[in-house]
Amino acid sequence: MKRLFANRGLAFYAVLVYAFLHVPLLILAIFSFNSSKFTVWEGFSFHWYSAAFGDRDLIESAANSLIIAISATALATIIGTLAAYGLWKRASPLLAGSMYLSLATPEIVTGVSLLAFFQWSFRFLHFRLGMHTVILAHVAFSVAYVAVVVMARLRSFDPALEEAALDLGSNEWRAFQLVTLPYLTPAIAAAAMLAFTVSIDDYVITSLVAGVDSQTLPMVIYALARRGVNPMLNAVSTIVVFALGTMVLLSEKLRSA
């Protein structure tokens, strides 16, 4: 049989597309070690890394980002897991539908709706935009990611196992805790890592709901990028990409475990 595509040609094509996907970041990483300020290689140096660690804006915003991502991840993981478990026990087209919808909504729309919502609620509550609004916004958009990942795992869970635990005299909570939860743990861990990556990386929604005291790392990166290319930014990017990449690979491993 004549092959539809010669396999070798297809492999060569794949190499090109993978290069397109990965080489730009690789180049960025290489040039982060360049001692020159310009796009000409002059020599190896850690100069831009020490500059980045010496920059107060960058360090402060990175700390903010970590606080936000950790709190949002914790909340979103709990809510998302419960939502997935609830949906598995009792189908709710409304809940499932709104979850898929929230994944498919363009970020900018989510951002402005949350902003309008916060401003409206400030009429009754004495709050202002700040870290807490950013955390709430992050919880709102990452819950759906968590629920989808946990739900995928629940599909392969045998309800008979939970029923067996109930028959053997445990109550519903104990059955969930001792039987269902351990089965879900890898998926929950994977989901938490994904929630963390989407939270720490978000710019569009965050920039809309952030207050003056809650600059996040992507916001500072964005502001620097808008002013043009900056070798310090190459160093920061390399650190972020490396850290997130490791986390995503780990999460993939857990998910397929």
Next chain:
Amino acid sequence: MTLTLAVPSAIIVADSFLTHGAYGGVERPFTLENYARLFDPLYAMIFWRSFWIAGIATALCLALGFPLALFIARSGARKNLYLSLVILPFWTSFLIRTYAWMFLLRDTGLINTALQAMHIIRDPLPMLYNDGAVILGLVYGFLPFAVLPLYATLERLDRSLLEASADLGAKPRDTLFRVMIPLCAPGIRASAILVFVPCLGTYLTSDLLGGSKTILIGNLVQNQFTASRDWPFGAAASIALMIVAMALLFAARRKGEELL
């Protein structure tokens, strides 16, 4: 869950029918004027351009992604590794990946510097801050969205059908266009929607790579909520965007397809 989505949406819908206040707030009376303004040639143009750019980016993603998905689906034992290589950039900072292209494309960026050093060009090519750069950034960002559903359908595709087509004398090109692509139609539709919807609402890519010249719906909405402080109009524009996204999703659902 439903509440976290429903309440903010309800408020934005309400806002879109109100008048904007002198200090940027929202006031009564209720009005339809915000929606009428969307049909103003100036704004209609922005919508049209957004559709156009998102459409080209989607077509390119599909054209580039299809052979790659085919390659992964046929790669046997290494499948997981190749898939991870697609998924990895999908989860690592969209912002930083956009910045990487600024680093490559700008006037004193790597490509121009290299070409000048090789004496191929004298003056830098203006590669950044135009529609082409925006489309490139979108394709780069959303290619993984296109590959995953395509891969899922190609994986399930019965190869004996392709063999049958070849045995019956079809040329490879005919087999591709008349057998393979029609069989993969559900995956192609899912990919197209998954890419088109976020491209249509893009804000970051067009802002960083398109400069101030490329204003798309996303930038329009953001601008109304920040600099212009005309929330009702921004709300109306964002609802228009949402309606398009939802219409596409429901169209896909009616065909009984799982998007995720």
